[in-house]
Amino acid sequence: MGTVLELRNLTIEAATARGTQVLVDAVDLTLEGGEILGLIGESGSGKTTTVRSVLGLLDRNVSVASGEVVVLGEQVQAPGRQNVDRVRGRHVGMVFQGASSSLNPLMRVRRQLREVVRTHLPKLSAEERDTRIAHVISRMGFTEVDRVLDSFPHQLSGGMRQRIAIALAVVTEPEVLITDECTSALDVTTQAEVVDLLGSLTAGSGMGTVFVTHDLMLASEICDRIAVMYAGQIVEMGTAKDVVHRPRHPYTRALLAAIPSWDGGEIKAIDGAAPRITEDWTGCRFAPRCPRAEQICTTGQVPWVEVPGGDHARCHFALENDRGEAFLPASSQA
Numbered sequence: 001m002g003t004v005l006e007l008r009n010l011t012i013e014a015a016t017a018r019g020t021q022v023l024v025d026a027v028d029l030t031l032e033g034g035e036i037l038g039l040i041g042e043s044g045s046g047k048t049t050t051v052r053s054v055l056g057l058l059d060r061n062v063s064v065a066s067g068e069v070v071v072l073g074e075q076v077q078a079p080g081r082q083n084v085d086r087v088r089g090r091h092v093g094m095v096f097q098g099a100s101s102s103l104n105p106l107m108r109v110r111r112q113l114r115e116v117v118r119t120h121l122p123k124l125s126a127e128e129r130d131t132r133i134a135h136v137i138s139r140m141g142f143t144e145v146d147r148v149l150d151s152f153p154h155q156l157s158g159g160m161r162q163r164i165a166i167a168l169a170v171v172t173e174p175e176v177l178i179t180d181e182c183t184s185a186l187d188v189t190t191q192a193e194v195v196d197l198l199g200s201l202t203a204g205s206g207m208g209t210v211f212v213t214h215d216l217m218l219a220s221e222i223c224d225r226i227a228v229m230y231a232g233q234i235v236e237m238g239t240a241k242d243v244v245h246r247p248r249h250p251y252t253r254a255l256l257a258a259i260p261s262w263d264g265g266e267i268k269a270i271d272g273a274a275p276r277i278t279e280d281w282t283g284c285r286f287a288p289r290c291p292r293a294e295q296i297c298t299t300g301q302v303p304w305v306e307v308p309g310g311d312h313a314r315c316h317f318a319l320e321n322d323r324g325e326a327f328l329p330a331s332s333q334a
């Protein structure tokens with residue numbers, strides 16, 4: 001289906017009163033049409049900044065310092081260059097936490113959808129536009145299409161509103177869908193419905209979805225691949241199955257250990273906090289909190305290690321567990 005989004009060696013910095021802070025550091029990611037890529041990590045790890053760069057929505061003091069963002073083969077972000085307007089809304093759709101950020105409370109759903117289609121697909125006739133709108137609403141799982149289209153947002157439940165927000169994002173049939181904590185404000189049942197919906201919209205389509213969440217278990221349910229972010233870097237990248245069942249980075253293992261009832265055992269919070277990253281930082285960012293850290297981890301570059309099976313981890317000890325024992329081959333761990 002082809003690559004729809006690439007982040008190449010993307011570094012994003014913020015100018016702050018305390019000097020330059022590196023928010024996203026040399027991130028490489030690709031998204032294929034038809035796949036869901038999870039971007040997960042603790043609050044402050046740089047997930048939102050990463051995806052906002054794709055949408056051209058960085059804060060005024062934040063900018064791309066090096067690298068590039070490429071959508072459908074076209075560079076849309078690079079240092080001193082931003083060309084996002086052509087793709088945003090038309091080729092890149094977005095859904096954020098809480099539908100209220102994308103819905104206009106004063107407009108009926110039908111009018112909101114019409115405005116999006118009119119803006120991004122001006123050549124469609126009124127009839128084609130309305131056919132597309134009715135179609136997208138039924139794809140969202142609504143059976144009473146007209147009733148939903150004639151509603152104001154406040155007349156719908158939270159889960160329905162979030163599905164309308166998704167409809168607004170996909171009505172133009174974008175190749176890239178960015179979702180940022182789009183299920184966080186929902187109860188568990190509604191969350192599952194929205195996750196299923198994203199799965200069915202993406203699978204087998206030409207659209208790739210980036211699913212940003214702090215919830216590793218939720219990501220493992222919906223995503224094909226998962227990228228784990230820590231202090232601005234991708235520290236592990238692999239298939240969802242491998243990242244959850246054979247985590248290669250101590251941070252990923254710590255995230256899993258912090259999940260209630262993951263293995264029925266004790267929940268272990270990750271002590272300490274992620275460091276503030278400046279341009280002269282060296283060594284592994286997780287080393288101060290890592291149970292496996294040794295002297296080598298505190299200086300120099302940390303290698304991006306390919307592990308058998310094709311996944312990657314940014315760790316000197318990616319081939320060992322926290323006790324320093326070599327991992328068994330995947331085939332013997334089932």
Ligand SMILES: Nc1ncnc2c1ncn2[C@@H]1O[C@H](COP(=O)(O)OP(=O)(O)OP(=O)(O)O)[C@@H](O)[C@H]1O
Pocket residue numbers: 014015016021023041042043044045046047048049050059060061062214
């Ligand atoms: N405009 C800004 N100026 C300075 N620092 C910023 C700015 N915006 C974000 N940051 C910092 O960048 C880091 C990454 O923030 P970001 O929101 O991308 O993380 P996140 O992983 O998405 O977290 P969350 O889940 O809480 O949204 C944080 O330390 C944050 O404080």
